[in-house]
Amino acid sequence: MTPSLPLYWHTLRHLRPVQFYGRLWYRFYRPRLNARSTPAVRPLGGRWAQPVCGVPSMLGPQQCRFLNVTYDVSEASAWNHEGWDKLWLYNLHYFDDLNAAEAEQRVNWHRGLVARWVAENSPGVGNGWEPYTLSLRIVNWMKWALAGNSMESDWLESLALQLRWLRSRLEWHLLGNHLWANAKALVFGGLFFEGDEADAWLVEGLAIIERELAEQVLEDGGHFERSPMYHAIVVGDLLDLVNAAAAWPGRISSITSTKWVETAESMLLWLRGMSHPDGRIGFFNDAAFDIAPDYAALAEYAAHVGVLPAPETEVGRILKFPQTGYVRLEQKEAICLLDVAPVGPDYLPGHAHADTLSFELSVYRQRIIVNGGTSRYGAGAERLRERGTAAHSTVQIDGADSSEVWGGFRVARRAHPFGLEVEETPDCIDIACAHDGYRRLDGRPVHRRRWHWSDGLLEVVDVIEGGFREAVARFHLHPDVSIERNGNRGYLRLPSGRLLRWQVPEGQVAVAGSIWCPEFGLSVSTQCLEVRFLGPSVRTRFSWN
Numbered sequence: 001m002t003p004s005l006p007l008y009w010h011t012l013r014h015l016r017p018v019q020f021y022g023r024l025w026y027r028f029y030r031p032r033l034n035a036r037s038t039p040a041v042r043p044l045g046g047r048w049a050q051p052v053c054g055v056p057s058m059l060g061p062q063q064c065r066f067l068n069v070t071y072d073v074s075e076a077s078a079w080n081h082e083g084w085d086k087l088w089l090y091n092l093h094y095f096d097d098l099n100a101a102e103a104e105q106r107v108n109w110h111r112g113l114v115a116r117w118v119a120e121n122s123p124g125v126g127n128g129w130e131p132y133t134l135s136l137r138i139v140n141w142m143k144w145a146l147a148g149n150s151m152e153s154d155w156l157e158s159l160a161l162q163l164r165w166l167r168s169r170l171e172w173h174l175l176g177n178h179l180w181a182n183a184k185a186l187v188f189g190g191l192f193f194e195g196d197e198a199d200a201w202l203v204e205g206l207a208i209i210e211r212e213l214a215e216q217v218l219e220d221g222g223h224f225e226r227s228p229m230y231h232a233i234v235v236g237d238l239l240d241l242v243n244a245a246a247a248w249p250g251r252i253s254s255i256t257s258t259k260w261v262e263t264a265e266s267m268l269l270w271l272r273g274m275s276h277p278d279g280r281i282g283f284f285n286d287a288a289f290d291i292a293p294d295y296a297a298l299a300e301y302a303a304h305v306g307v308l309p310a311p312e313t314e315v316g317r318i319l320k321f322p323q324t325g326y327v328r329l330e331q332k333e334a335i336c337l338l339d340v341a342p343v344g345p346d347y348l349p350g351h352a353h354a355d356t357l358s359f360e361l362s363v364y365r366q367r368i369i370v371n372g373g374t375s376r377y378g379a380g381a382e383r384l385r386e387r388g389t390a391a392h393s394t395v396q397i398d399g400a401d402s403s404e405v406w407g408g409f410r411v412a413r414r415a416h417p418f419g420l421e422v423e424e425t426p427d428c429i430d431i432a433c434a435h436d437g438y439r440r441l442d443g444r445p446v447h448r449r450r451w452h453w454s455d456g457l458l459e460v461v462d463v464i465e466g467g468f469r470e471a472v473a474r475f476h477l478h479p480d481v482s483i484e485r486n487g488n489r490g491y492l493r494l495p496s497g498r499l500l501r502w503q504v505p506e507g508q509v510a511v512a513g514s515i516w517c518p519e520f521g522l523s524v525s526t527q528c529l530e531v532r533f534l535g536p537s538v539r540t541r542f543s544w545n
Contacts, residue, residue, distance in 0.1 A: 003406065010404065010412035014346040022173035031168035033123050038157045042194040048146045048247040049304040052236055052293045053101040057091070061109040066091035067376075068521030076120040080127055087377050087520070093117075093128040094136040098144040107149065114141070118158045124165060132178050134166045135185040139240065142192045146247065163189040163201060170208075176348045177230050180216065183208035184237050191248045206256065209241070213263060221266030222324030225344050227351045228274045228281035229374075232292035235271060238264045239298065243305045261307050268302060268309035271295050273319050273328045274337060276362045282337040283360065283371040284326070285344065286351035289519050317453075318422070318429055325417065327431060329453045333544060334363040336458060338451060339394075340417050340433040343403050350409035353387045354401035356417060356435045357449045358394035361458060363544050366494050367478040369393050375517035379408035386517060390474065395447050395462050397471045402437035402447070413440055419448075428454035443467020456545035463537040471533040473507070473540065476514050479526040483511055492542075500544045507531040507538030 057064055062074035066088050071078065073092065081089065095117075097103065098110050121128045128137070141159060145151050151159075166185060171178040183205045190202025216224050216234070223231035242260050245252035274282050275295050281287055293301075299309060319328040325341025337360045343352035353371075361369040372391030376383055387405040389396045396402075404412035415437025423430040434448040445466035452459040462473050477483060477492065483502075484491040488509050492500040514528035531538045 007404065007406060007412045011406075011410050014349075016175070016347045018172050019175065019347065020173075022171075026169070026171070026173050031124075031165065033161070034164040035161065036197075038153070038160045039193040039195040039198050041151075041156065042192060042198070042248060044146075044247050046246045046249045049243050049301075050147070051099060051143060051240060051243065052297045052301045053099065053103070054096055054293070055290055056097055056100040056102065056106070058097045058106055058109050058113075061112055064092060064097075066521075068519060076116075079117070079121055085376075085378070086127070089127045090130075090133050093133040095140040095144075096136075098140050098149075099147070103144075103147070110144070110149070114155055115152070118154055123161055129162075129165060131166055131169045131171050131182055134162050134169075135181040138162055138166065138185040139188050142188050143240070145192075159189075160193065160197075163193075167201060167204065174350075176216070176225060176345075176350070177234065179208060180212050180234065180237065183212065184241065187241060188244060191244050191251055202251070206252070210256070213238075213259070217263055217267060218323035220321040220323040221263075221268075221270035222274075222321055222326070223267070224324070225285070225348065225351050226324055226326075226341050227285040227287055227344075228271065228283075229287040229292050230351060231267065231274070232271055232281065232294070232298065235264060235267045235298050236293055236301070238267065239301050239305055239307060242307060246305065264302060264307045265309050268295070268299060268307070270321060270324070271298065272309070273321065274326060276337075276360070276367055277335060277365040278362070278367065283373045284337075284339050284341075284355060284358070285353050286374045287371075288374045288517065291520065318424065320422070327422075329429060329431075329451070331453075331455065333456075334361065334458075336361045336451070336453065338431060340420050340431075342416060343411060343414050346414075349403075349411040349414060352403065352405065352411050352414070353392065354389040354403040354405050354415070354437070355392040355394060356402045356415040356437055357433060357447060358392040359451065359460075360393065361542065363500060364494060364496065364498055366480065366496070368481055368492060368494075368500065368542070369475050370478050370516060372476060372515065373517035373519075375520055375523050377408060383408055391476070391515075393474060393476050395449070395464070395471060395473045397438045397445050397447065397464065397468050398441055399470070400438065400441055402435065413437070428452060438468075439466075441468070445471075456543055458542045460540045460542075461537065462533075462539075464533065465536070468533075473531040473533075473538055474514075475529040475531070475540065476516065477527050477529065479516055479524045481526075483527050483529060485509070485511055498544075500542055502529065503541045503543075504531050505539050505541070506535070507540070508534055 170182045186201045186205030190198045245257040327338040329336040339358045389401045403414040415435040417435045419434045421432045432450040438445045443466045445468045448463040450461040480495045482493045489503040510530045512528045514526045516524045516526045
């Protein structure tokens with residue numbers, strides 16, 4: 001998509017003033033390197049608990065695997081290799097492997113890589129000195145030290161220099177999870193080191209955390225960017241902060257640490273509600289597996305640091321998250337996750353997809369209907385396809401996206417859900433909602449969707465009000481599910497051999513190829529049930545039992 005003036009206008013008009021002048025400041029201000037003496041490391045006064053252990057990414061002392069791609073990193077040029085994906089390079093600089101599973105078996109590799117980073121990354125230059133990579137690496141190095149690994153004097157000197165550089169490069173122009181990560185690193189730095197300088201890092205980091213926590217975590221416990229993946233990342237960050245407060249008692253006020261605990265508990269409940277029976281997240285907005293820990297891993301970590309979410313009891317037939325805008329429907333054999341949410345904060349929709357009124361369905365603990373997922377960032381055609389409406393289980397009108405996603409992380413005109421109605425009876429639940437994302441098109445169409453949920457049945461009714469040339473409702477299938485068709489009806493066959501019936505009383509049916517992207521760097525072929533509108537409405541039924 002070639003950006004036009006209207007596209008820029010509808011993108012920029014939602015931004016906050018700090019995002020404009022913050023971008024100018026970030027681009028033109030060049031801080032001076034501060035090479036004052038390294039502050040002393042503060043002794044632990046409490047207990048540091050083992051955090052969540054991620055998947056190892058070092059395959060050898062000079063070989064790393066990120067995003068399902070493996071490279072040799074033995075040359076100094078690897079840190080900023082021009083031919084490698086930018087996100088891959090960022091992961092190289094994060095140093096997540098220091099705290100991954102069985103890290104103690106790779107400690108010599110880790111020591112060699114840390115020493116190389118200090119020697120081969122000139123201060124203030126390259127990917128490793130960008131604020132987000134700084135933030136994650138600073139915390140990872142400190143967590144590694146807290147696990148009992150000794151730090152060389154020049155590594156501690158580098159850590160202090162990285163913190164000083166970060167403090168002068170906070171991402172006010174991006175806000176959201178980036179500024180949050182910056183603040184977390186300052187808090188860790190202020191706890192890990194001692195002295196006046198460390199105190200200043202702590203005070204500034206805590207002030208940002210307090211403000212951002214109030215804005216970024218909504219009343220229902222969900223993160224305001226409406227991405228289950230980023231939500232899980234922030235949960236892990238919050239548990240790390242609770243952990244650090246206990247490791248250095250007296251440095252964080254009890255009021256602050258109590259607020260962190262209470263917020264983490266509500267966020268864990270939200271994450272549990274937005275996960276499938278397989279224990280992993282639903283794919284709404286930017287979401288993929290193996291970037292953030294799943295609910296079970298975070299709940300185990302939470303228990304170790306004194307955060308105790310509600311027991312895993314039956315939640316009933318319906319669980320509503322009114323502030324973030326998601327609904328979970330549940331039966332004994334099935335769950336359904338519904339997206340009746342805005343795409344994200346108006347001033348920060350960078351991780352949004354055009355997925356309004358999409359849904360995901362699991363039956364017999366098997367994912368059946370899915371959204372497309374996320375395999376890459378950047379500004380390429382595949383990134384645009386993955387964010388587009390056609391990659392999600394919802395309705396596309398006249399080939400347009402329900403929200404104007406473009407440029408990798410941009411959104412111009414965006415869909416706003418309205419008219420949410422929930423009707424419950426002893427036998428069924430009916431949920432109806434509409435959105436205005438297509439009103440910009442000729443005919444000013446409005447998409448309305450109703451989900452009818454009863455024992456062994458999901459019926460989806462889609463109605464378009466207004467004029468349109470063509471419209472299609474797509475139901476993307478998990479790759480493990482095969483489809484059998486006999487006219488406007490048929491079966492979905494699960495790996496277990498069980499069958500789900502499907503039927504389209506209204507609409508023209510086709511089975512098309514599709515792509516599911518469960519991880520970064522991984523795209524899997526699958527199938528999609530497409531229902532084309534022959535009039536103003538279509539109806540699609542899925543039944544089991």
